Amino acid sequence: xxxxxxxxxxxxxxxxxxxxxxxxxxxxxxxxxxxxxxxxxxxxxxxxxxxxxxxxxxxxxxxxxxxxxxxxxxxxxxxxxxxxxxxxxxxxxxxxxxxxxxxxxxxxxxxxxxxxxxxxxxxxxxxxxxxxxxxxxxxxxxxxxxxxxxxxxxxxxxxxxxxxxxxxxxxxxxxxxxxxxxxxxxxxxxxxxxxxxxxxxxxxxxxxxxxxxxxxxxxxxxxxxxxxxxxxxxxxxxx
Amino acid sequence: xxxxxxxxxxxxxxxxxxxxxxxxxxxxxxxxxxxxxxxxxxxxxxxxxxxxxxxxxxxxxxxxxxxxxxxxxxxxxxxxxxxxxxxxxxxxxxxxxxxxxxxxxxxxxxxxxxxxxxxxxxxxxxxxxxxxxxxxxxxxxxxxxxxxxxxxxxxxxxxxxxxxxxxxxxxxxxxxxxxxxxxxxxxxxxxxxxxxxxxxxxxxxxxxxxxxxxxxxxxxxxxxxx
Numbered sequence: 001x002x003x004x005x006x007x008x009x010x011x012x013x014x015x016x017x018x019x020x021x022x023x024x025x026x027x028x029x030x031x032x033x034x035x036x037x038x039x040x041x042x043x044x045x046x047x048x049x050x051x052x053x054x055x056x057x058x059x060x061x062x063x064x065x066x067x068x069x070x071x072x073x074x075x076x077x078x079x080x081x082x083x084x085x086x087x088x089x090x091x092x093x094x095x096x097x098x099x100x101x102x103x104x105x106x107x108x109x110x111x112x113x114x115x116x117x118x119x120x121x122x123x124x125x126x127x128x129x130x131x132x133x134x135x136x137x138x139x140x141x142x143x144x145x146x147x148x149x150x151x152x153x154x155x156x157x158x159x160x161x162x163x164x165x166x167x168x169x170x171x172x173x174x175x176x177x178x179x180x181x182x183x184x185x186x187x188x189x190x191x192x193x194x195x196x197x198x199x200x201x202x203x204x205x206x207x208x209x210x211x212x213x214x215x216x217x218x219x220x221x222x223x224x225x226x227x228x229x230x231x232x233x234x235x236x237x238x239x
Numbered sequence: 240x241x242x243x244x245x246x247x248x249x250x251x252x253x254x255x256x257x258x259x260x261x262x263x264x265x266x267x268x269x270x271x272x273x274x275x276x277x278x279x280x281x282x283x284x285x286x287x288x289x290x291x292x293x294x295x296x297x298x299x300x301x302x303x304x305x306x307x308x309x310x311x312x313x314x315x316x317x318x319x320x321x322x323x324x325x326x327x328x329x330x331x332x333x334x335x336x337x338x339x340x341x342x343x344x345x346x347x348x349x350x351x352x353x354x355x356x357x358x359x360x361x362x363x364x365x366x367x368x369x370x371x372x373x374x375x376x377x378x379x380x381x382x383x384x385x386x387x388x389x390x391x392x393x394x395x396x397x398x399x400x401x402x403x404x405x406x407x408x409x410x411x412x413x414x415x416x417x418x419x420x421x422x423x424x425x426x427x428x429x430x431x432x433x434x435x436x437x438x439x440x441x442x443x444x445x446x447x448x449x450x451x452x453x454x455x456x457x458x459x460x461x462x463x464x465x
Contacts, residue, residue: 071451081439091431135415138408138450138462142438146418147430155419156357159324160385162415163303164403219426 001043006033008058009040014051014200015193016044016098023059029111030067034089041092051207052199053100054192055119062104063112065133066142090143093118094215097208099199103192104128105185114143117152120211121199122178123192124170125185130178136165151218153178209236240319244296251464254405254412256300257397258323259307265332266316271343294322294349298420301413303404307397308332308384313372318346321353324416326384327400328375329393334383335372356423358382408446409464 001009008019018040020027044050057063093100093115102116105125113130116122132149134141141149141162150158153176161168173179183191199207213232217225247253260266270291276284297304297319306323311333318336320326336354338344346354346367355363358381365371375387388396404412414437422430441447445465453460 068451068454077439077442080442081435084435084439094427135407135411136450136460137454138411138444138446138448138460139441140411140415140418140434140438142434144431144434146415146434146437147422147427150419150423151427154357154382155423156325156382156385158419159303159416162419163325163407163412164400165407166403215427219428 001040004036004040006030007036007040011047011050013197014049015054015196016047016050016052017054017056017193017196020055020057020063023057023061025067026061026064026107027057027059027112028064028067029115030070034087038087038089038092041089041096045092045097048204050098051202051204052196053096053098054103054196055100055115056103056189056192057105057112059106061106061112062102062108062128063110063115064107065110065112068137084142090114090118094144098204099207099211101192101196101199103188104179105188110134110141110145111143114141114145114148116179117148118144121180121195123181123183123188123195124173124179125188126170126182127185128170128173129167130169130173131165131167132162133165135163149178152176205238206236209233240293241296244300247300247302254302254409254464255401256302256304257307257401258297258304258319259397260309260316262310264310264316265308265312266319267311267313269315269338269341269344271341272345274343277343288347292348294318294353298322298349298353301416302409303412303416305397305401305404307393309393314338314344314346315348318348318350318353321357322349324420325400327386327388327393327397328378328384329390330375330387331390332375332378333372334366334375334378335370336367337370337372339368340370406459408444408450408460408462410444410446411441411450414441 006022008021010017022028044053100119101121102119103123104116105128108116108128108130110133113132132141132145140146157176170182174182209232213229217228220228247256276287304323306320306326308320308326308328312320313335314337317334336346336350338346354367362381378384379387418434418437422433446462449462450460
């Protein structure tokens with residue numbers, strides 16, 4: 001795989017590791033990073049050797065949010081809407097055929113938090129600062145946050161966090177069920193890597209079956225979802 | 240309540256609504272069904288309920304609604320509190336939906352639907368079926384309220400919360416509320432479509448330009464709601 005301008009990429013024992021790599025701007029998510037992400041995710045999706053993905057950030061922060069210096073560059077609203085779905089990197093993340101672990105530290109703001117919300121297992125370094133500041137800037141989250149946040153923490157907490165844009169820490173994020181594990185910063189990557197290795201040991205059919213059953217089932221009535229589970233299990237258990 | 244909500248709707252300058260109670264309690268009790276209606280037709284009872292239902296008027300407001308719970312919120316009072324977006328409670332306060340323990344009473348102003356959506360079916364069943372009354376600490380731990388503050392600080396903390404929300408983009412705040420509340424009834428894929436479309440509409444606003452400009456210039460934004 002070619003080197004990326006904004007991402008570090010490596011592969012080891014079935015685990016693909018993507019590190020956001022714009023440390024001078026706290027890994028602010030820009031258009032180049034979106035394009036790099038789209039490319040790396042599509043390669044990961046097609047690579048049968050990869051059974052788990054780990055996403056982290058280089059430097060002092062996971063991701064400080066979208067790079068606002070690039071906002072307003074789209075030629076028209078019609079074009080902007082087209083591009084949103086043409087380069088749907090968020091949809092790619094959500095529907096990736098491998099489990100994703102995100103390890104966040106330092107700052108996990110705006111689109112950084114939305115990346116974490118689109119992943120499966122989230123671990124944070126103690127002291128990580130979270131926020132969704134969009135509404136305070138006259139905009140709303142654009143990477144699924146208005147949908148993924150309430151589905152994780154409930155509408156009331158989501159409204160509180162989104163409308164005020166307030167900062168909260170890893171302990172609060174754990175209480176909100178936004179993340180499931182907190183580690184001392186020095187042990188964050190070792191823990192995240194261990195989780196990714198664990199996920200990579202499970203055969204792909206059953207892993208993907210479990211993830212899809214949960215994701216697709218959450219949009220269904222329970223009786224339909226239980227039928228879905230049976231169909232998924234039948235396929236996942238086949239040799 | 241319906242008239243007040245209508246007034247709020249008509250006033251473009253209102254960015255946030257605070258609902259609170261005068262006196263010691265937030266709101267308690269319920270209008271019991273008149274006994275003659277109990278033996279009347281279901282249509283008559285339906286008309287009586289429709290006449291008294293008000294929580295929807297509150298829940299359907301496009302702007303953020305803070306419920307500032309100054310004391311006990313029970314039965315119909317709790318249903319009103321459930322219709323807001325963010326609940327901040329003074330300590331101590333009691334919470335419950337105790338209608339089943341009272342003849343002629345039943346939760347008909349959204350309680351059977353909004354309570355389980357907020358706290359999950361297990362807690363909703365325990366509260367509603369056993370008429371259990373809980374305190375503010377427990378209400379916080381099950382997610383029935385967002386924040387609990389000492390009694391002397393409720394007004395100030397509510398004001399701070401309201402000002403924090405009012406400092407954001409007013410259109411963005413309404414759209415964020417719309418994306419979350421309407422998105423709750425949609426599939427994820429449909430919800431993402433809604434979010435994207437609201438985002439595109441926001442790109443046409445002065446407030447978005449002002450928000451980004453103020454960020455670059457490291458100053459507080461001056462939103463006009465345009």
